[in-house]
Amino acid sequence: MQEKYMKMALRLAQKAAREGEVPIGAVVVADGKVVGRGYNVRTKRQLATAHAEMRAIDQACRKLHSWRLEGAKLYVTLEPCPMCMGAVLNSRIEKVYFGAYEQKGRSLTEALANANLLNHRVQVTGGILEKECSALITEFFSSMRARERAASSPAVLPSQSPDDGNAT
């Protein structure tokens, strides 16, 4: 079941990648139904808060006409940042399942989940389809670096290429 919803989140992340955004996708599930979907659109919108989780939580609140998402579960392809964990607490989401672990040690996920802020504790489980989720992000950044290298190196003119002379 967890993998089914994580696959949905992965598809949303792939959509983000196609639009040139860091590939992160999120899904909110309440009573066995998907009530919110989101993917990262920070660059396109130039909005610091346009993370996948924020968008999925916003959509779920609008759909259920409630800021309280008690009993709901959030599936997200990357370990949530502190802002998104704040939104999880504020919306009273019960469980968070994430895929890839934040690599740079900047995560406060555990601390925030257990801080008992707002009298609400969140259960967090990481590593759901971890390989797929982290591969997507790794591929995105390595292809971005390759594009940057290609753009910054001067174009090789045909006359300068080593196989010059063999050209037809």
Ligand SMILES: [Zn+2]
């Ligand atoms: Zn976030």
